[in-house]
Amino acid sequence: MSDRRASSARAITWAARRALPSLLSVALALTVCFVAIGISRADFSVAAEAFQQMTWGGLGDFPGFFRDRSWALLTRPWGESTTKAALLVFTGLSVSVAFCVGLFNIGAQGQMTLGAITAAVLGAYLPLPRGIHPFACVIGAAVAGSAYALLPTFLKLWRGVHEVISTIMLNWIAVSLVENWLVVGPLRASASGDLSRSGTQEILSSAELPRLLGGLSRLNAGFPLAVAAVLVVWLWLSRSGNGFEVRAVGLGSEAARTAGIAVHRRTYQAMAIAGALAGVAGGVWVLGTEHKFPATLGSPYGFDGIAIALIGQNHPLGVGAAALFFGILRAGGTRMQLLGVHKSFPELIQGLALLFVAGKMIWERLLIRSQRRAMPSAEAPRA
Amino acid sequence: MLAVDDVTAEFGPGEIVALVGENGAGKSTLMNILSGLYQPSSGEILIDGEKVRFRDPGDAIARGIGMVHQHFMLVPTLTVAENVVLGREPRRLGFFDVRAALASVEATTRRFGFALHPDARIEDLTVGSQQKVEIVKVLYRGARVLILDEPTAVLTPQESEDLFAVMRQLAAAGHTLILISHKLREVLSVAARIYVMRRGRLVAQVKAAETSSEQLATLMVGQSQPAGAGSPRRASPGDAVLEADGLEALGSSGLPALRGVSLRVRAGEMVGVAGVDGNGQHELAEVVTGLRPFQTGSLKLMGKPVEVASPGTVRRMGVAYVPEDRFQRAIIAPMQVEENIALGRQRQPPFARGAWIDFGGRRSRAVSLLESFDVRPPDPEAPIGELSGGNQQKVVLARELDVAPKLLVVVQPTRGLDVSAVNAVHQRLRQERERGAGVLLISLDLEEVLTLSDRLYAIYEGRITGELARDEFDENRVGQMMMGTRSDRAPRGAADV
Numbered sequence: 001m002s003d004r005r006a007s008s009a010r011a012i013t014w015a016a017r018r019a020l021p022s023l024l025s026v027a028l029a030l031t032v033c034f035v036a037i038g039i040s041r042a043d044f045s046v047a048a049e050a051f052q053q054m055t056w057g058g059l060g061d062f063p064g065f066f067r068d069r070s071w072a073l074l075t076r077p078w079g080e081s082t083t084k085a086a087l088l089v090f091t092g093l094s095v096s097v098a099f100c101v102g103l104f105n106i107g108a109q110g111q112m113t114l115g116a117i118t119a120a121v122l123g124a125y126l127p128l129p130r131g132i133h134p135f136a137c138v139i140g141a142a143v144a145g146s147a148y149a150l151l152p153t154f155l156k157l158w159r160g161v162h163e164v165i166s167t168i169m170l171n172w173i174a175v176s177l178v179e180n181w182l183v184v185g186p187l188r189a190s191a192s193g194d195l196s197r198s199g200t201q202e203i204l205s206s207a208e209l210p211r212l213l214g215g216l217s218r219l220n221a222g223f224p225l226a227v228a229a230v231l232v233v234w235l236w237l238s239r240s241g242n243g244f245e246v247r248a249v250g251l252g253s254e255a256a257r258t259a260g261i262a263v264h265r266r267t268y269q270a271m272a273i274a275g276a277l278a279g280v281a282g283g284v285w286v287l288g289t290e291h292k293f294p295a296t297l298g299s300p301y302g303f304d305g306i307a308i309a310l311i312g313q314n315h316p317l318g319v320g321a322a323a324l325f326f327g328i329l330r331a332g333g334t335r336m337q338l339l340g341v342h343k344s345f346p347e348l349i350q351g352l353a354l355l356f357v358a359g360k361m362i363w364e365r366l367l368i369r370s371q372r373r374a375m376p377s378a379e380a381p382r383a
Numbered sequence: 384m385l386a387v388d389d390v391t392a393e394f395g396p397g398e399i400v401a402l403v404g405e406n407g408a409g410k411s412t413l414m415n416i417l418s419g420l421y422q423p424s425s426g427e428i429l430i431d432g433e434k435v436r437f438r439d440p441g442d443a444i445a446r447g448i449g450m451v452h453q454h455f456m457l458v459p460t461l462t463v464a465e466n467v468v469l470g471r472e473p474r475r476l477g478f479f480d481v482r483a484a485l486a487s488v489e490a491t492t493r494r495f496g497f498a499l500h501p502d503a504r505i506e507d508l509t510v511g512s513q514q515k516v517e518i519v520k521v522l523y524r525g526a527r528v529l530i531l532d533e534p535t536a537v538l539t540p541q542e543s544e545d546l547f548a549v550m551r552q553l554a555a556a557g558h559t560l561i562l563i564s565h566k567l568r569e570v571l572s573v574a575a576r577i578y579v580m581r582r583g584r585l586v587a588q589v590k591a592a593e594t595s596s597e598q599l600a601t602l603m604v605g606q607s608q609p610a611g612a613g614s615p616r617r618a619s620p621g622d623a624v625l626e627a628d629g630l631e632a633l634g635s636s637g638l639p640a641l642r643g644v645s646l647r648v649r650a651g652e653m654v655g656v657a658g659v660d661g662n663g664q665h666e667l668a669e670v671v672t673g674l675r676p677f678q679t680g681s682l683k684l685m686g687k688p689v690e691v692a693s694p695g696t697v698r699r700m701g702v703a704y705v706p707e708d709r710f711q712r713a714i715i716a717p718m719q720v721e722e723n724i725a726l727g728r729q730r731q732p733p734f735a736r737g738a739w740i741d742f743g744g745r746r747s748r749a750v751s752l753l754e755s756f757d758v759r760p761p762d763p764e765a766p767i768g769e770l771s772g773g774n775q776q777k778v779v780l781a782r783e784l785d786v787a788p789k790l791l792v793v794v795q796p797t798r799g800l801d802v803s804a805v806n807a808v809h810q811r812l813r814q815e816r817e818r819g820a821g822v823l824l825i826s827l828d829l830e831e832v833l834t835l836s837d838r839l840y841a842i843y844e845g846r847i848t849g850e851l852a853r854d855e856f857d858e859n860r861v862g863q864m865m866m867g868t869r870s871d872r873a874p875r876g877a878a879d880v
Binding site for chain 2: 260
């Protein structure tokens with residue numbers, strides 16, 4: 001019994017140690033931004049006000065709520081935060097699942113684009129009953145993203161093409177294919193009459209992801225789906241034999257191969273899942289908020305996924321937490337505009353946090369090395 | 384912790400002195416103090432009666448003490464001369480003076496009678512010649528005291544003899560040579576005086592003429608050694624578990640590495656493969672374990688022909704593998720010890736229940752294996768990369784033997800391990816043989832092959848150059864076969880087994 005307790009205490013220390021660099025980095029990034037706003041406006045009270053607005057805008061306008069007793073003041077920000085967080089969850093998980101098998105998936109953006117256009121087409125043109133339609137669209141988006149991620153994986157395993165290069169190039173191909181051709185060409189809504197609108201045909205109402213709070217908020221079923229994805233990916237990687245094999249391939253592919261693990265099969269599988277997650281991000285974005293594929297994808301959620309994966313320390317729960325945090329921050333960032341502070345500050349915070357997380361990794365490595373150097377005198381000798 | 388505790392030793396000119404001891408006995412630490420790498424916390428070093436203080440290896444070399452490292456510190460793409468002068472290049476007008484370098488290196492090699500071409504590239508030299516380059520490097524810097532750390536670890540018997548001749552010559556010229564080794568037979572043949580270290584202390588000083596390797600081993604370990612050699616062999620080995628006929632395979636560079644290898648391993652028999660590094664041993668092990676495809680020839684495991692082998696299918700047929708390259712092949716350093724134990728059987732009980740990991744079953748199996756293989760610390764949750772090399776190897780053995788393999792392929796199983804870990808590994812291998820497994824032992828350590836095997840093959844340039852039964856074992860004969868010299872008898876191959 002005490003054994004188990006010691007073991008779980010150890011797990012907690014481990015989790016804390018793993019999360020610490022990210023928490024410190026985020027705190028440092030927030031501080032730097034606070035100071036930056038204060039200096040640029042020559043007034044730190046503006047910075048304080050901006051941060052306060054960001055908090056209310058992301059977490060819910062509690063002062064307003066207590067004043068007016070209007071639920072919408074809480075549920076609107078919640079809707080904005082969670083829709084953004086859901087997309088970051090999916091792309092963040094996509095990047096971190098690929099990391100687990102040892103690949104750097106820079107292609108989440110392209111996979112998401114293909115997922116989005118697939119969902120938009122299936123949603124607009126496939127007549128299905130209300131209960132099934134969103135599922136069919138999400139699955140279609142997942143399959144599209146998956147297929148688009150398998151292409152660079154195949155090139156990597158077959159010919160040794162580095163996935164960073166091929167996924168970056170495939171991102172551009174996705175943009176050209178979808179935004180520069182399909183959306184302005186064959187799939188353009190105006191083809192069916194209305195010339196003033198850009199983007200594809202609106203999806204059928206049967207395909208929309210249901211809004212959980214009705215008219216009170218944009219909070220839609222994408223968010224619980226994202227939470228479920230976090231839990232499923234976590235269970236898969238940490239509890240299943242298959243997930244163990246994926247991690248083994250990522251951490252030591254030669255040893256995994258020697259142990260009889262099908263390295264190629266696990267790599268394809270993990271990348272298919274990574275692509276599917278990015279594709280679902282696109283699907284949720286179309287089905288939950290946009291209801292069509294607009295002229296462009298707008299925010300680079302696929303690239304944000306890289307930052308979220310790293311700040312989340314590549315752990316599904318960490319990715320979930322980081323995505324939620326930055327979703328809240330971004331939703332709140334819009335409110336900062338009221339004070340004339342640019343709404344891209346949350347992205348700046350995210351960028352800085354990523355920088356500090358990466359910096360912290362270098363830092364730790366340096367620390368370990370200097371410890372090692374000091375070791376010979378302190379440790380038992382090896383003859 | 385004290386690595387070296389109150390040691391007083393003397394080394395005279397023209398003398399070859401050996402320093403022996405187990406791993407961790409403090410030999411290397413002591414020598415690192417002498418060569419200026421570490422500073423002693425107390426005590427002093429006297430050279431010619433004068434007290435000296437070394438702040439770094441440069442100070443030591445300036446006083447004539449040079450270290451020949453176990454792992455060669457040579458740049459493979461540079462020439463002998465360039466490697467020798469590296470860090471102390473002769474200059475002319477501020478530029479590297481190639482001619483002066485060649486001349487002075489040539490002078491050094493000639494003076495000591497080394498057969499070395501100063502303008503040969505290191506990568507083209509044999510390991511034995513590379514060792515000589517290391518020695519020339521130290522001599523070039525004016526060393527009068529040479530410390531040689533395990534110099535024969537990678538040499539053939541002939542190359543070792545060659546090295547000893549060089550050492551005797553240097554001693555005759557008035558140099559002092561300090562030999563660190565745990566090959567006791569060599570130490571006895573080349574050194575005049577022997578210091579024995581145990582746990583940081585000098586426990587004995589003996590004259591080579593007045594001692595034996597048994598006595599030295601006892602002094603090193605501090606207790607009498609279990610009788611290792613001459614292990615009882617089973618009356619008759621069983622059916623063949625490995626039959627290879629005319630195997631040909633390509634190496635990683637795409638060039639032929641195996642050029643027709645035929646050999647047999649039967650149940651209950653330990654078969655050694657002796658050879659100098661890079662003669663196809665590596666590839667042989669990989670072909671047998673399904674990691675490397677073979678071009679022609681046939682491979683039978685447990686009597687069943689194997690067409691396309693994969694590591695997984697070979698494993699399922701009852702083959703276990705202890706690879707040479709532990710870090711690449713055998714363990715996943717960042718994963719926990721128990722995860723490494725599960726590796727390869729992650730989908731089977733007790734490590735899994737259906738599709739899910741069985742954490743309880745895995746833990747209890749890991750704990751019992753760690754105990755029975757005496758792994759320290761016996762912590763199933765620690766990342767295996769944090770264990771010492773010997774304990775990592777014990778975990779690998781524990782995992783591989785836990786499946787009760789029918790064929791066990793082991794490559795260099797004791798490289799870098801200390802005496803007690805070596806004994807533990809050898810003990811386990813013998814037990815497997817007694818249990819009835821066929822063991823294919825591939826090792827660069829000829830002593831290990833000779834001690835453990837019931838039968839051995841010599842391999843040279845991808846061919847089996849000879850086969851000897853235990854009662855025919857003879858170090859010189861094996862050495863010749865390892866160098867490609869045909870034995871007096873053509874390899875029996877498989878025909879009469």
